[in-house]
Amino acid sequence: MEIIYRYDGTFEGFLSCVFDSYVNKEYPTAFQDEAHIAGSLFPARWVGTDLRHAQRVLVSLGKIDPYARELVVKGFLTCAPERERIIYRFIRSLYAVGKPLLRQLSDEAVLPLLKAVRHLDGEVHLLKGFVRFSDFEGTLAGEIRPKNRVLPLLRPHFCDRMYNETFLLYDRTHREALVHQTGKWAIIPLESFKMAAPSAEEAQYRRLWKRFYDTIEIKERRNPGLRMSNMPKRYWETMTEFQDEDYFLAGADPLPEHQMQRRTLEGKRHDAR
Amino acid sequence: MDVMEKLTILTDAAKYDAACTSSGAQRGHKAGHIGNTSSSIAGCCHTFSGDGRCVTLLKVLMTNCCVYDCKYCVNRCSNDTRRAVFTPEELADLTIQFYRRNYIEGLFLSSGVLVSPDYTTERMIRCLDLLRNHYRFNGYIHAKAIPGTSQELVTRLGLLADRLSVNIELPSEQGLTTLAPNKTRKAIFRPMGLITNTLKENKEELVKYRHAPRFAPAGQSTQMIIGATPDSDRHILSLTQSLYDKYSLKRVFYSAYVPVVENTLLPALDTKPPLLREHRLYQADWLLRFYGFRAEELLDEDDPNFNPLVDPKCSWALKHPEFFPVEVNTASREELLRVPGVGTVSVKRILYARRARKLEHEDLRKMGIVMKRAQYFITCKGKILDGLKLQQDSILRGLIAAERAALPGAELEQLSLFEQAG
Numbered sequence A: 001m002e003i004i005y006r007y008d009g010t011f012e013g014f015l016s017c018v019f020d021s022y023v024n025k026e027y028p029t030a031f032q033d034e035a036h037i038a039g040s041l042f043p044a045r046w047v048g049t050d051l052r053h054a055q056r057v058l059v060s061l062g063k064i065d066p067y068a069r070e071l072v073v074k075g076f077l078t079c080a081p082e083r084e085r086i087i088y089r090f091i092r093s094l095y096a097v098g099k100p101l102l103r104q105l106s107d108e109a110v111l112p113l114l115k116a117v118r119h120l121d122g123e124v125h126l127l128k129g130f131v132r133f134s135d136f137e138g139t140l141a142g143e144i145r146p147k148n149r150v151l152p153l154l155r156p157h158f159c160d161r162m163y164n165e166t167f168l169l170y171d172r173t174h175r176e177a178l179v180h181q182t183g184k185w186a187i188i189p190l191e192s193f194k195m196a197a198p199s200a201e202e203a204q205y206r207r208l209w210k211r212f213y214d215t216i217e218i219k220e221r222r223n224p225g226l227r228m229s230n231m232p233k234r235y236w237e238t239m240t241e242f243q244d245e246d247y248f249l250a251g252a253d254p255l256p257e258h259q260m261q262r263r264t265l266e267g268k269r270h271d272a273r
Numbered sequence B: 001m002d003v004m005e006k007l008t009i010l011t012d013a014a015k016y017d018a019a020c021t022s023s024g025a026q027r028g029h030k031a032g033h034i035g036n037t038s039s040s041i042a043g044c045c046h047t048f049s050g051d052g053r054c055v056t057l058l059k060v061l062m063t064n065c066c067v068y069d070c071k072y073c074v075n076r077c078s079n080d081t082r083r084a085v086f087t088p089e090e091l092a093d094l095t096i097q098f099y100r101r102n103y104i105e106g107l108f109l110s111s112g113v114l115v116s117p118d119y120t121t122e123r124m125i126r127c128l129d130l131l132r133n134h135y136r137f138n139g140y141i142h143a144k145a146i147p148g149t150s151q152e153l154v155t156r157l158g159l160l161a162d163r164l165s166v167n168i169e170l171p172s173e174q175g176l177t178t179l180a181p182n183k184t185r186k187a188i189f190r191p192m193g194l195i196t197n198t199l200k201e202n203k204e205e206l207v208k209y210r211h212a213p214r215f216a217p218a219g220q221s222t223q224m225i226i227g228a229t230p231d232s233d234r235h236i237l238s239l240t241q242s243l244y245d246k247y248s249l250k251r252v253f254y255s256a257y258v259p260v261v262e263n264t265l266l267p268a269l270d271t272k273p274p275l276l277r278e279h280r281l282y283q284a285d286w287l288l289r290f291y292g293f294r295a296e297e298l299l300d301e302d303d304p305n306f307n308p309l310v311d312p313k314c315s316w317a318l319k320h321p322e323f324f325p326v327e328v329n330t331a332s333r334e335e336l337l338r339v340p341g342v343g344t345v346s347v348k349r350i351l352y353a354r355r356a357r358k359l360e361h362e363d364l365r366k367m368g369i370v371m372k373r374a375q376y377f378i379t380c381k382g383k384i385l386d387g388l389k390l391q392q393d394s395i396l397r398g399l400i401a402a403e404r405a406a407l408p409g410a411e412l413e414q415l416s417l418f419e420q421a422g
């Protein structure tokens, strides 16, 4: 019988679904986050989040193999459509086959999850370099618009690198922020965030960086295609060196929201090619 | 002169230097200091310039004033160009502020020769000392050791930097004598040898005393200019091989010569930089460092230059039909590494996956192996891919097509001419 599981959209909630599906002897065909519930022809079951159940599932995965648990944790951060179904399929097979499943790199229960996690890892890797901060009276702030939920994975890197700084990194896609102050951090939901206008000093460093960027290019080797494949255009919207003139003026208005959205649309078109 | 102008002049003068990686030094954060060089950032690019190259470090000269007159260099003393000098404070401030904003991973400091090599190096040391000990910069620093600098100063430089490099500049002694009259091969190799020895000694010291000061923990690299002199690829690659063998260099960088001056000894000003050649050398360099190849296997007296049409690994494979096909399910790691289209990541995946069950062609495709290249050289359970024709010229055509999209743009036209002719 086709059945849909509904849950609160959290990782623990999803693991509770996994737990309940074994108790109920069911194989849910889809998972719905309560925030995006659409009407459905199939019967649905609401699963409340139970932290102990979630913990038991997570521990059991780790016992089979720590790497399996890592795939599940990371899988939930990806932007793969129907990521819950992909992860669920992997977990079912993993419980059935055990550790050897992990070597089945081309198996349909494993491959979609591997692909999604590789996409996530790739985005995290690039963003370690592409994130840009601005200084507001000693506090650093930056924003990104990633496809995957990268903040939990960027967190160790930036908290070590910027151990003695107070900073905020805003994820505009998932509306959450990583905040950090000397070794203490949190990832918090944040509905909206608007960067303040730059001070004269901040604007000057932006201009210096832009000048460096423009000068370091060897014009005789110009190769926009290579640059694009190394650094897809969708990242440019939050990078200092690709902003409009206004961005480099002290006291100028920050990027208005509608402009950001227009840019994302342009970015999407590029990705689609 | 303001900092903006200095930055412009001294970036412009440094941009031809190829090295811009920050890999190889691991250092976590320190209380009260700025930054780290943790291993997670190895190979981290902070942006890509319009020429598609990775930008990791603030790559500038301390000054573009130079008493030398290397013919191929924009900074040579006989060139009429604007000169500038950073003060240590200016440079330290730029590095720190760029680093905090995550624009860069650190500083790559090189310099023209101001007064003398020792005088210049002392100024570089002053700058790095300020950065490390006053601004408490804990990020990555790559410094150039200038040929002719005294041993003591090179050592002090190495204690402040993560990586040191001495540029070989031109691959042969003749090249140096005609084009860089103030430099000799000996003057270049002496500091290189010195750095190698100090690195070795430092390693032993660190075993004995854990807190011994660290000398250039990310090791030593060098760079050569490609295409300014008539040296063959074979010559360049053997030199590279011996640098890895004898001097334990971490990296050798190649920089396609961009004509910056009219001189009868040099390629004409309208010569395009030999990007494809540089690309082939980098590919071969990877084969030396990660794939177990030796220079003498890749090029010999009969074939002293790389084939522009196919990459060095394919080229080797085509010349060694006796080595293939390789059976994916039983071949050793070393054998798999020699298959075109199979990289180090692919080899790892194959070795990992085949312990569960025997692999088919379809599995390899799903695992991300570049079958367009690999298909000609492998069997799965003893079978070649269904319907594949194994004729020399169709293989060659297939391999050329498979690489086409990834090649540096400027020289593609030249390539299609080749194709029509052949």
Ligand code: SF4
Binding pocket: B066, B067, B068, B069, B070, B073, B074, B075, B076, B077, B111, B112, B113
């Ligand atoms: S010593 Fe260096 S900066 Fe001076 S001319 Fe020669 S290559 Fe150029």
